[in-house]
Amino acid sequence: MTYSSSKRSWRSEKLSRLGSSIFAEVAAWKGEAAKSGLDVIDLGIGSPDQAPAPEIRRVLSEAVLRENSYSYPSSKGSPAFRRQAAAWMEARFGVKVDSDDEVVALMGSQDGLAHLALAVCNPGDLAIVPDPGYPIYAGSLAIAGVKAWTLPLLEQNAFVPDLDSIPDGVWQEAVFILLSFPGNPISTTVDLAYMEKLITLARKWNVLVIHDLAYSEMGFDGYKPVSILQGPGALDTAVEFHSFSKSFNMAGCRIGFMTGNREAVGALRELKSNVDYGVFDPIQEAAVAALELAMKAGENQGVAPLYERRRDVFIAALAQQGWAVPNPKATMFIWAPLPDAYGAGQEEGSSRSFARDLLLKTGVAVIPGDAFGEQGNGFVRIALVEEERRLLEAARRIGEYLRRIG
Incomplete structure (x- = not known):
């Protein structure tokens, strides 16, 4: 019996165009950070941390x-x-x-x-x-x-x-x-x-x-x-x-x-x-x-008040740490331009390199903007999916990181 000398690929070429590989990358970074002993604060995937009513x-x-x-x-x-x-x-x-x-x-x-x-x-x-x-x-x-x-x-x-x-x-x-x-x-x-x-x-x-x-x-x-x-x-x-x-x-x-x-x-x-x-x-x-x-339910019921409070607390805390980010009018996400401190000696404008370094140095996980398209480079997406004390801790760690690299 003879066999083909070349192995057929059983992976569709379409899979490489689905754009989700960065989420697997971030998951691997989180594992790496956890192995190094860091307490990971996951502000990456937008999965609600609350239960249904x-x-x-x-x-x-x-x-x-x-x-x-x-x-x-x-x-x-x-x-x-x-x-x-x-x-x-x-x-x-x-x-x-x-x-x-x-x-x-x-x-x-x-x-x-x-x-x-x-x-x-x-x-x-x-x-x-x-x-x-x-x-x-x-x-x-x-x-x-x-x-x-x-x-x-x-x-x-x-x-x-x-x-x-x-x-x-x-x-x-x-x-x-x-x-x-x-x-x-x-x-x-x-x-x-x-x-x-x-x-x-x-x-x-x-x-x-x-x-x-x-x-x-x-x-x-x-x-x-x-x-x-x-x-x-x-x-x-x-x-x-x-x-x-x-x-x-x-x-x-x-x-x-x-x-x-x-x-x-x-x-x-x-x-x-x-x-x-x-x-x-x-x-x-x-x-x-x-x-x-x-x-x-009447006005101001549902999930909006919770995320509005988290937004206000976290953005104010980031501003105190030297990172000014825009105030979103909706959703559980903050779309943040890379901080000014992330510049000299770094890969210019790279959302991915910033997100990886931030996670491995501080344990705070965010998603690099280029996961969402070419126009997203230079930004990161931050999900408000932790309670306020954890968001404040994340802001504190980010501030320490920015002062170290600034």
């Missing part, structure tokens, strides 16, 4: 004990979940959507973001995505064989995408444009007038607008994020993702939904019916309870 956990616990909870769920979501999602959209944003045809349940919004390009595009199509942007935005295009046209988010524009900078030829070729307000890693915020301009352009060029609104309940200083579907004619050309991970501390439950244009919703439903059997019914019941709880 007791009412949500009670509904979940009771549902999982029922013997009839273990059949296959519906791939599009239970009628009760879809009705409650539609009711919440109307209560929160004044937007009316049809729960039968304009809502689909997801295993977290990342599930939908990862699969939507496969559902609405053909290989070789073009899509517009932000840079910096959440890694799955570009990663989903690599999976689907779709070309990316990156829209830069620039500091001189307050990181608001300049829609007028998109050439007509790109609009004409694009199948969809994907944006997020407030976003990850940058907490960019816009008003309804901006959304209406986006809708007008999308309708002109017959482009689908995908709006990732995972941080809808994390607005600060009186700011409340707006829905793309609030704009006139939005249902003709837009869909929106909502997540329970950050808004209700249900990250491990893996549930979210997409709502909006019924053709796009139907396409994602059809694809997912061939990929999975949907979200475990007890988790959907817990999500219904979360939405009901949110609709009963």
Whole structure:
């Protein structure tokens, strides 16, 4: 018997274009720091450190004990979940959507973001995505064989995408444009007038607008994020993702939904019916309870006040240590330019080298900005996912580090 002399690779080339390798790198740095005896304060991954409300956990616990909870769920979501999602959209944003045809349940919004390009595009199509942007935005295009046209988010524009900078030829070729307000890693915020301009352009060029609104309940200083579907004619050309991970501390439950244009919703439903059997019914019941709880709560309830306090405490502490960073109006993230002290003798502008050195010297983990695109170099993303005393300790360590290298 003869054997091939060359070994076949069993690793798809697409994997190298998914953009998540930096998170594995940071995990390795954390392991290295822990082995050296450092107490790691992880401000890297944006995983909430709080539990869901007791009412949500009670509904979940009771549902999982029922013997009839273990059949296959519906791939599009239970009628009760879809009705409650539609009711919440109307209560929160004044937007009316049809729960039968304009809502689909997801295993977290990342599930939908990862699969939507496969559902609405053909290989070789073009899509517009932000840079910096959440890694799955570009990663989903690599999976689907779709070309990316990156829209830069620039500091001189307050990181608001300049829609007028998109050439007509790109609009004409694009199948969809994907944006997020407030976003990850940058907490960019816009008003309804901006959304209406986006809708007008999308309708002109017959482009689908995908709006990732995972941080809808994390607005600060009186700011409340707006829905793309609030704009006139939005249902003709837009869909929106909502997540329970950050808004209700249900990250491990893996549930979210997409709502909006019924053709796009139907396409994602059809694809997912061939990929999975949907979200475990007890988790959907817990999500219904979360939405009901949110609709009963008054202003200044939910997760926003906690993260607003953490933001204020941490940014003030960093300023005292000599690192002035912008004050985000939303989300659990701070998008921080590299400190002035990180300059002479260092790799110029390298977010990665700063993040690695900071972690190995202090035990404070942050994510380098270039993990989110080329425009992210020179920045780091800091997640407010530790209690205030740990944030103060992180600021103290960072201050000592900056004084040593300054």
